[in-house]
Amino acid sequence: MSDAAALELAPDAAPAVAPPLLAARGLAKRYGRRTAMADVSFELWPGEVLAVVGESGAGKSTLLRCLSGQDEPDAGEAMYRRLDGTAVDVLRLGDVRRRLLLRTDWGVIHQNPRDGLRFGVSAGANVAERLMENGARHYADMRAEVADWLMRLEIDPERMDELPHTFSGGMQQRLQIARCLVTRPRLVFLDEPTGGLDVSVQARLLDLLRTLVRELEVAAILVTHDLAVARMLADRLAVMRDGRVVELGLTDQVLDDPQHPYTQLLVASVLPA
Amino acid sequence: MSAASLVVHGLGKTFRLAHRGGIELPVLSGFDLTLGPGECVVLIGPSGIGKSTVLRCVYGNYLPGGGHILVRHGGRLIDLVGAHHRTMMEVRRRTLGYVSQFLRAVPRVPTLDVVADPLLRLGVAVGAARARAAELLERLGLPERLWSLPPQTFSGGEQQRVNIARGFAVEYPVLLLDEPTAALDAANRSRVAALIDDAKQRGAAVLGIFHDLDFADAVGTRFLRMAAAER
Ligand SMILES: Nc1ncnc2c1ncn2[C@@H]1O[C@H](COP(=O)(O)OP(=O)(O)OP(=O)(O)O)[C@@H](O)[C@H]1O
Ligand SMILES: Nc1ncnc2c1ncn2[C@@H]1O[C@H](COP(=O)(O)OP(=O)(O)OP(=O)(O)O)[C@@H](O)[C@H]1O
Ligand SMILES: [Mg+2]
Ligand SMILES: [Mg+2]
Numbered sequence: 001m002s003d004a005a006a007l008e009l010a011p012d013a014a015p016a017v018a019p020p021l022l023a024a025r026g027l028a029k030r031y032g033r034r035t036a037m038a039d040v041s042f043e044l045w046p047g048e049v050l051a052v053v054g055e056s057g058a059g060k061s062t063l064l065r066c067l068s069g070q071d072e073p074d075a076g077e078a079m080y081r082r083l084d085g086t087a088v089d090v091l092r093l094g095d096v097r098r099r100l101l102l103r104t105d106w107g108v109i110h111q112n113p114r115d116g117l118r119f120g121v122s123a124g125a126n127v128a129e130r131l132m133e134n135g136a137r138h139y140a141d142m143r144a145e146v147a148d149w150l151m152r153l154e155i156d157p158e159r160m161d162e163l164p165h166t167f168s169g170g171m172q173q174r175l176q177i178a179r180c181l182v183t184r185p186r187l188v189f190l191d192e193p194t195g196g197l198d199v200s201v202q203a204r205l206l207d208l209l210r211t212l213v214r215e216l217e218v219a220a221i222l223v224t225h226d227l228a229v230a231r232m233l234a235d236r237l238a239v240m241r242d243g244r245v246v247e248l249g250l251t252d253q254v255l256d257d258p259q260h261p262y263t264q265l266l267v268a269s270v271l272p273a
Numbered sequence: 274m275s276a277a278s279l280v281v282h283g284l285g286k287t288f289r290l291a292h293r294g295g296i297e298l299p300v301l302s303g304f305d306l307t308l309g310p311g312e313c314v315v316l317i318g319p320s321g322i323g324k325s326t327v328l329r330c331v332y333g334n335y336l337p338g339g340g341h342i343l344v345r346h347g348g349r350l351i352d353l354v355g356a357h358h359r360t361m362m363e364v365r366r367r368t369l370g371y372v373s374q375f376l377r378a379v380p381r382v383p384t385l386d387v388v389a390d391p392l393l394r395l396g397v398a399v400g401a402a403r404a405r406a407a408e409l410l411e412r413l414g415l416p417e418r419l420w421s422l423p424p425q426t427f428s429g430g431e432q433q434r435v436n437i438a439r440g441f442a443v444e445y446p447v448l449l450l451d452e453p454t455a456a457l458d459a460a461n462r463s464r465v466a467a468l469i470d471d472a473k474q475r476g477a478a479v480l481g482i483f484h485d486l487d488f489a490d491a492v493g494t495r496f497l498r499m500a501a502a503e504r
Contacts, residue, residue, distance in 0.1 A: 011341070012349040017359045045359060203380035210379060214393065232379050235362060250358055252334040259336065261291030268292065 019081060021046045021187060021219050022067075027076035029062050029243075036062040037073070038243040046186065047217040051224055051234035051251065053266070059243040060223040061191055066091075067221070068108050068189045069098045080105075083186070103133050107180035107218075111192040113172035117164050117179065123150070124160035127179050134183050149178040153208060170201035177209065184216055191223045206232055227267070231255060239263045278447050278478035279331070280350075281306040283340035285502075286326055300326050302502040304340070306480070308447070313469065313479040315489045318499035324482045327499075328449045331480070332371045333361045344368060344447060366394055371449045372440035376432040378424055384410070385420045388438045395443060402442075409438035413464050429456040441468055448472060450481040454488055466491050 020043035027040040037059040044050050052060045065071035067078055069090070079087045082105070090098060102108070110116040117126050127146045128136075136142050147157035153174040155167075164172055173193065180188060193209070194202040210233055213220055224230055230237050230251060237254040239247040239262065247260040258264045286301040300323040308314050316324040329335040331342055333353060342353040346368045353361060365371075370391075378387045385406050392402035410420060413434040419427065424435045433456045440448070450469070454462045462485065469479060469492045483489040489496070 010350075011343050011352040014356065015346075015349070015351060015360050015363075017357050200381075207379050207381050231377075236358060249336075250333060250361060253336055256329065257288075257335040259289075264291050 018045070020044055021048075022078060022080050024067065024078045025076055027063065027066060027073050027078070029059075029066055029071070029073045035243050037066065040076070040240075040243075040245050042238060042245065042248060044187075044219055044221065046219055047213075048236065049213060049220045049222060049234045050236050050238060051222045051230035052238045052240060053224060053227060053230055054240035055266075056225070058240040060240055062243075063240070064189050064191050064221060064223055068106065069102060070108075080187075103130075104183070105186050107183070107185035107188040109176055109180050109188060109190040109193050111195045113164070113169070113176045116176040117172060119164050121163075122161045123155070123164055123167065123175055126164065126175060127182050130179050130183050145182065146178075149182045150175075152212070153178045154204075170197050170205065173197065173205060174208065177205075177212070181212055181216065181218070185218060188213075188218055188220045190220060192225070193222070194224075194226075194229065202229075209233060227255060239266065276345075277307050277309050277343075277350075278345045279306070279308040279480065280343040281327070281331065281340070282343070284327070284330060284337055284342065285339040286323070286330055286335060287338050287502075299502040301330070301338075304499075306497060308478045308480055310446070310476040310478050311473050312494045313473055313481060313492050314495045314497055315493035316480070316482050316497055316499060317489075322499045322501060324499060325451050328371065328451050328480065328482065332365070332369055332449055346446075366391075367443075368445060369447050369449065370440050370443060370445035372437055372451065372453045374433070374452045374455055376424060376436040376439075378435075380425055381423050383421045384415070384424050384427075384435055387424060387435060388442055391439060391443045405442055406438065409441055409468075410435075412468065413438055414461060430458065430461060433457060434461065437465055437468070441472070444472075444475060444477070446477055448477055448479045448481075450479065450483075452482055452484055454483065454485060462488055 022044040025041045027037055029037040040063055052063060054060055066073040073091060077089045078091050080090045081087045090101065124146045127149055128142050131142055131145065147160060150157045150160060155171055155174055164175060167175060194205050197205065206229060222233060234251045236249065237251040238245045239254065241262050247254055247258065247263045254263060255267055258267050282305055284301050284304040288298040288300065290296050304327060316327060318324060326335060330337045337354045340354060343350045344353055344364060346364050353364065385403055388406035388409060389402035392405060415431060415434050419431065424432050433453065437453050454465050457465065466488060472479060
């Protein structure tokens with residue numbers, strides 16, 4: 001800082017930064033001889049949205065699946081800070097405790113509502129189930145809370161007792177989000193949550209997600225191939241290529257001033273986001 | 274100048290375009306600037322000299338290539354070059370406002386909420402945030418019937434006023450304004466000038482780019498002519 005000090009304006013010490021919610025280091029995964037993910041490291045803070053972008057086959061879903069316990073990485077660690085301040089490596093937690101964490105602290109929103117909803121029970125039961133898993137028992141309270149969440153996701157609570165297959169694709173996706181967020185998770189994983197929806201439905205869903213993420217202060221890792229979606233929702237952006245993160249930064253910085261040649265290509269080859 | 278709000282010292286920026294033969298485009302080198310509370314410094318110079326680049330480096334959507342960008346944030350002077358992204362996010366939330374020429378808003382969100390959004394991010398209650406948004410839109414003469422509509426279909430001048438209202442919703446200590454009035458008529462320009470004057474009055478430090486010289490004369494307290502970067 002000698003040149004700044006010459007101005008007699010030496011900066012104060014950099015402000016302290018609170019510890020991250022999740023710190024992943026050296027994550028790797030191979031399928032046979034194919035490397036799906038290699039040496040992926042990043043940190044995520046409470047309430048922060050990290051988007052993961054990159055072309056098909058880059059390893060985005062692999063990363064998400066490995067973190068959320070749907071698949072097992074070959075190497076690496078992922079330290080998660082629990083509400084009590086202690087940190088655990090979620091990759092070495094064991095099945096039982098990981099399932100507990102998924103129930104109490106985390107949420108997963110799948111691209112296909114079929115993977116995230118139970119189609120054999122009513123819309124309301126899909127949401128109530130998550131509450132019951134976390135200990136809710138009082139029927140009337142639960143029904144009121146479910147109705148409230150359906151309303152927040154712009155689903156008419158009158159339709160609470162209908163089966164999910166009677167809903168449109170966009171409604172099913174909103175139902176899945178209600179089911180996930182009703183227990184107020186601290187960390188949510190989303191893989192192409194608007195993938196199968198047409199553009200106007202997408203915009204509406206994204207706006208809902210944005211508002212909810214802010215209100216609940218939930219951290220999220222969002223996989224998308226759509227840079228406009230990333231710009232809208234994410235604080236930070238990770239660019240993956242061939243299983244590696246080639247660039248990571250504030251979303252607008254990565255999109256407006258990309259540093260890595262691959263990111264420059266990615267940004268240049270789409271319409272302005 | 275110990276109370277400076279923003280000190281830029283030795284700022285450098287070179288773009289490297291990997292897919293255009295790896296060419297290097299030096300835009301800024303050794304750029305200096307000091308800005309105090311209540312001041313409005315106007316950057317001037319020919320198109321392409323790097324005026325917008327300075328503002329974007331300060332706001333952090335361009336990555337500075339070297340130097341220091343010191344910002345007074347909550348009473349402390351902190352260097353944004355190499356700062357942690359959490360710090361940068363916090364500085365943007367509380368200290369740095371940025372109004373660019375074009376509005377970029379989430380589709381489907383009503384104008385009133387687009388403007389209130391930076392306040393909501395600070396934890397201001399919805400009612401109070403919307404009231405402040407309404408006050409600004411009113412001052413900027415945006416017809417009330419438009420407030421409940423998303424701005425995507427508005428005229429250029431209407432969108433620009435929404436953008437300005439959004440940028441002024443929080444009373445940021447430092448404001449970066451990149452041609453905020455380019456699409457506005459004289460009446461609307463003078464409304465914006467009044468907003469800038471109010472901001473100066475309350476002690477905001479303003480760094481602006483204004484192509485309209487009358488406007489620049491009206492709001493500027495100092496002019497800074499930029500020179501081409503050394504190659
Ligand atoms: N279960 C699996 N068995 C074998 N190979 C797999 C498996 N899952 C993923 N792969 C391979 O790993 C690589 C990364 O796949 P992944 O699904 O993570 O990509 P992605 O970035 O999510 O792509 P997309 O945008 O198409 O969804 C690909 O080459 C893929 O073929
Ligand atoms: N993201 C970018 N990638 C590559 N080059 C860039 C980028 N942004 C700006 N430049 C280049 O940097 C130079 C300075 O641009 P800048 O936008 O700062 O100019 P300006 O002084 O604001 O001009 P104007 O008055 O026309 O707005 C130009 O040559 C421009 O092409
Ligand atoms: Mg995928
Ligand atoms: Mg410019």
